[in-house]
Amino acid sequence: MLVALMFLGILMAVGGATFLAVQNRYRQVHQNASWQEALLAAESGIDLAVNELRKDLHAPGTAWVGWSDDPTAAGGTAPAMIESGASYYTSKVLLREGEGGQRSYCKVSVDAPSFLRDPTGEQWYRVRSLGVANISGGGVVAGSKTDLRLRKFDLQYDHRTGARVLPQATRLIEAIVKPVGSFRLALLGLSAINLNNHNIVVDSYDSRDPAKSTNGLYDPLKFQQNGNIATNGQLIEAGNAHIYGTAATNGGTVLSSSNVTGDIRDNFYQEIFAVTRPNVVADSGTPSTINGNTTIAARAGSPTQVIVPQINLSGQNVLRFTGAPDGSDTYVQIIVNNSISLSGQAQIIVDPGVHVRMFIGGDADMTGNGITNPNSPLHFQLYGLDRPTNADGSPQNPGQLKIAGNGGFRGTVYAPSYEVAMVGGGSADSIFGSFVGWSVRMTGVQSVHYDEALADGGLISDFKVVSWFEDIK
Amino acid sequence: MNFRHPQRNPCRFGWTLTELLVAVSITTMLSAGLITALVSMQKSFLASRHHIVAQSEQMLLLDYMGLDLRRALSVTTSTTELAITIPDYYDGAGQARDPQIQGSEAAYGPTPKTVRYYKTGSAIYRNDGGTPTALAGNVADFQMIFQNLGQSISVTITFEPKYQLWGSNTNNRRASTTTYTSTLLRNKR
Numbered sequence: 001m002l003v004a005l006m007f008l009g010i011l012m013a014v015g016g017a018t019f020l021a022v023q024n025r026y027r028q029v030h031q032n033a034s035w036q037e038a039l040l041a042a043e044s045g046i047d048l049a050v051n052e053l054r055k056d057l058h059a060p061g062t063a064w065v066g067w068s069d070d071p072t073a074a075g076g077t078a079p080a081m082i083e084s085g086a087s088y089y090t091s092k093v094l095l096r097e098g099e100g101g102q103r104s105y106c107k108v109s110v111d112a113p114s115f116l117r118d119p120t121g122e123q124w125y126r127v128r129s130l131g132v133a134n135i136s137g138g139g140v141v142a143g144s145k146t147d148l149r150l151r152k153f154d155l156q157y158d159h160r161t162g163a164r165v166l167p168q169a170t171r172l173i174e175a176i177v178k179p180v181g182s183f184r185l186a187l188l189g190l191s192a193i194n195l196n197n198h199n200i201v202v203d204s205y206d207s208r209d210p211a212k213s214t215n216g217l218y219d220p221l222k223f224q225q226n227g228n229i230a231t232n233g234q235l236i237e238a239g240n241a242h243i244y245g246t247a248a249t250n251g252g253t254v255l256s257s258s259n260v261t262g263d264i265r266d267n268f269y270q271e272i273f274a275v276t277r278p279n280v281v282a283d284s285g286t287p288s289t290i291n292g293n294t295t296i297a298a299r300a301g302s303p304t305q306v307i308v309p310q311i312n313l314s315g316q317n318v319l320r321f322t323g324a325p326d327g328s329d330t331y332v333q334i335i336v337n338n339s340i341s342l343s344g345q346a347q348i349i350v351d352p353g354v355h356v357r358m359f360i361g362g363d364a365d366m367t368g369n370g371i372t373n374p375n376s377p378l379h380f381q382l383y384g385l386d387r388p389t390n391a392d393g394s395p396q397n398p399g400q401l402k403i404a405g406n407g408g409f410r411g412t413v414y415a416p417s418y419e420v421a422m423v424g425g426g427s428a429d430s431i432f433g434s435f436v437g438w439s440v441r442m443t444g445v446q447s448v449h450y451d452e453a454l455a456d457g458g459l460i461s462d463f464k465v466v467s468w469f470e471d472i473k
Numbered sequence: 474m475n476f477r478h479p480q481r482n483p484c485r486f487g488w489t490l491t492e493l494l495v496a497v498s499i500t501t502m503l504s505a506g507l508i509t510a511l512v513s514m515q516k517s518f519l520a521s522r523h524h525i526v527a528q529s530e531q532m533l534l535l536d537y538m539g540l541d542l543r544r545a546l547s548v549t550t551s552t553t554e555l556a557i558t559i560p561d562y563y564d565g566a567g568q569a570r571d572p573q574i575q576g577s578e579a580a581y582g583p584t585p586k587t588v589r590y591y592k593t594g595s596a597i598y599r600n601d602g603g604t605p606t607a608l609a610g611n612v613a614d615f616q617m618i619f620q621n622l623g624q625s626i627s628v629t630i631t632f633e634p635k636y637q638l639w640g641s642n643t644n645n646r647r648a649s650t651t652t653y654t655s656t657l658l659r660n661k662r
Contacts, residue, residue: 003500007507014514018521025525032532118574126572146608147533150540174562176572176579208576456577467579468659469544469562471569 028142034133034169035151037104039470041095042131042171045106046465048093049127050177052110053463057273064088067110087111104133116176120457124178124466135167152472176467182273182414182458183378183434186245186450187229187442190272190416191394193236194441197424198259200241202227206452207376216376218432218449225261227450229440230268241442245450272416272436273461275383277335277359282307290319296332298323298354303331310338313346313368323354331355338362345369350380357381363400364418366409373410377433378457384415384437398438409433412458422446527634527650530609534630535654537599537608541588542626542656550626555590597630627655 055063067088090108097103107130116124139155141148151169158165160172186202187193204226205219206212212222228245229236234252243260248268257264286306287294290313298304298321313319323330330353339362342348347369350356356379364382373380387395395417403409404423410432413420420437424444431446434454442448488496541557542548549556561582564570572579589600597609609632632650 003504010511014511014518018514018518021518021522021525028529032536035536113571115571115573116579124574124579143529144533146606147529150533150537174569178577178579453577465659466577467560467572467581469560469581470540471562472540473563473567473569 024142027137027140028147030137031135031142031153031169032151034104034135035153035171037096037133038131038169038171039173040131041104041106041133042129042173042470044095045090045093045108045129045131046127046173046175046468048090048106049108049110049125049129049175050463050465053125053177054271057460057462058271066090102134102136104131106131118178118456122179122456122460124176125463127175127177129173129175131171131173133169135169137167139167150472172471174467174469174471175465177463178456178466179460180462180464181454181456182436182461183412183454184270184461185230185436186227186434186448187440188270188434188436189231189233189236189420189440190436190438191231191233192439193229193231193238194439195237195239195241196441196443197446198240198242200239200424200442201244201447202229202241202450203244203447204228204450204452208453212452218430218451223449224452226452227448228262230270232269232272271462273459275359275386275414275416277361277385278333280305280307280333280335292317294318295320295322296334297321298330298332298351298356300324300328300330303333303355303357306332306334308334308336310362311336311340311342313342313348315344315346317344317346318349319347320349321351321354321356323351327352329353329355331357333357334359336360336362340364340366342366342368342370347372348380349373350375355379355381357383359383359385360399360401360415361385363402365400365402365404367402367404370403371409371411375410376453376457377410377412377451378454380411381458382411382413382415383459384413384418387417389417395438401437403431412454413437414458422448523634527632531630531632531650531652534597534608535628535652538590538628539654539656541599543659545626545658546585546660548626548658553592555628557588557590558585559588561586624661625655625657627653629653 052063052067067090069088088110093108094103094105109128111126112123113126116126118124135153135155141155143151152159154165154168154170156164160170186204204224205222206224207216212224213219214222223244225244227243228248229243230248231252232250234249236247236249236252236254238247238254238257238260240256240259243262246262246265247254247257247260248265250269251266254260254264282288283305286296286304288308290308290311292313296304296306296319311319321332332354334356336358340360342365345368348371350371350373352374354375358381360382371380384399384401387397387399389395399415399418400421401413401415401418402421402423408430412433413435415437418437420435420440422431422435422442424442424446429444429446430449432449432451434450435448538555541559544559545557546560547558560580561584562569564582570581572581586602591598591600595610596607598605599608630652632652634650
């Protein structure tokens with residue numbers, strides 16, 4: 001009897017120890033799974049916030065609906081547009097409720113602090129997303145000390161607020177989101193890109209970095225390999241051109257790509273924002289027609305507003321944008337309701353420090369002596385106004401935008417309803433900037449040098465997460 | 474003469490030698506069986522514990538690596554070491570810093586921190602700011618293979634956990650357990 005009891009005791013002890021070990025293991029697995037799920041919830045919160053920021057661009061009326069400026073998310077309101085200094089919070093966004101009422105959700109705050117304004121005045125945003133996932137199996141500690149140093153579970157109290165809670169795992173992510181300009185690529189053709197000469201070169205430089213440019217200008221000895229080209233369509237005919245960057249399609253093909261130094265990708269898509277006519281009136285004293293030599297004075301602060309039916313320069317006509325004598329920043333915005341034509345030796349001159357933003361409704365034929373712009377390409381931005389589209393989104397009658405001649409071009413083009421053509425000559429022409437069109441075509445011998453600083457300029461077309469950090473305190 | 478049969482005293486009833494031998498034999502066999510079962514259970518229990526510990530350590534190591542890689546600013550890899558620089562997010566008091574715009578990026582603090590993963594002896598260490606912590610100490614050997622894909626890092630770690638039963642018996646060492654993880658570097662998007 002004694003022996004039997006002894007053996008029974010030993011068996012129970014071994015069985016109990018095994019049960020405890022197995023139970024601890026199961027509990028640890030559940031807790032770790034909740035910890036992983038909390039990360040998914042937190043990252044979803046970042047995506048939700050970025051999505052609201054994007055709505056500000058593409059569907060402002062629907063942005064920030066359901067968000068609150070009350071930190072408890074119990075009340076308050078959020079205006080349509082997020083403003084500097086403001087903070088917006090969501091309530092608990094229920095992402096999942098599984099079997100047994102296991103939930104995971106996120107709480108998100110977005111703020112626009114003054115120290116996140118860049119030198120150009122653009123506001124960056126700080127997004128904090130707390131992912132929360134309930135833990136099953138009760139509030140019992142499992143795992144080693146090293147485990148618990150990594151995974152801080154709230155088994156009874158929230159370790160951040162001290163509030164009593166049901167067992168939960170939390171992950172806190174802080175992301176910094178910045179606006180992205182319209183010119184993120186050297187060439188972007190919404191339907192296609194066609195390069196038909198193997199002597200074409202597309203590369204990049206960074207006017208902000210002395211190691212990647214000289215005095216802010218392109219230096220062939222410091223060229224970079226971010227001259228990326230892409231299409232939302234299915235075809236890039238690279239023509240064996242020297243592309244120092246990636247070539248990307250939207251599930252399509254890059255033909256004749258032997259001289260593409262970067263990746264060949266087929267997973268590209270970029271949202272295009274509408275280019276609408278600015279609702280402004282012309283400043284008094286500005287010209288109403290530009291058919292010959294014309295001078296327009298830019299000014300600091302709000303831009304000089306000019307509206308003309310067309311620009312028609314020929315012979316040795318010059319359209320000059322003058323700025324401050326010291327070359328400080330001045331601005332002018334010009335709306336051309338119809339077409340632009342430069343021929344002969346006509347040219348457009350942009351003085352130092354002047355920023356020109358030009359909108360056109362008709363075609364543009366920019367030959368002649370082209371654009372003389374000693375500044376960054378960002379100082380001459382050409383936007384093609386949107387045109388009526390077919391059901392598939394293609395323009396019914398795409399505009400024609402041609403850059404040719406011997407004067408070169410230093411500027412940017414954003415014309416998603418236009419067929420953009422860059423026609424080179426027999427010698428190596430250089431074009432500096434970024435070009436967005438319904439289609440983009442390059443012929444002849446030409447080089448496009450993309451200034452990587454352009455990605456942060458122009459009208460805001462998107463938002464990008466530039467910093468991601470998980471706060472593990 | 475009056476012969477009397479001696480009375481059998483029930484209180485003095487005993488086992489015969491044969492009975493005792495049979496009983497002892499049965500008890501011995503039962504005890505041997507129970508002890509064998511106990512030893513087997515003990516071995517199985519120990520092996521399970523080693524298995525659990527090994528898996529926990531593998532999971533811990535991969536989770537730590539994943540955490541650091543996700544928030545990495547840059548990654549340097551070799552066959553024996555993984556060096557990760559992360560933002561200097563916390564100030565001297567351990568509080569979160571406010572980010573500052575530097576060029577086209579946002580930065581925390583003056584100098585990014587470096588976290589290193591490496592092997593010393595039979596353990597994999599995580600060294601954060603000069604403080605090494607053994608994350609996987611129950612590992613006989615491992616290899617780390619990194620594939621730097623620019624925006625993501627793939628890590629392959631081959632563990633050789635010892636599911637040993639007694640002492641230094643290495644006959645029970647498992648051949649290998651290979652784990653994989655691929656992490657998108659969030660700050661490289």
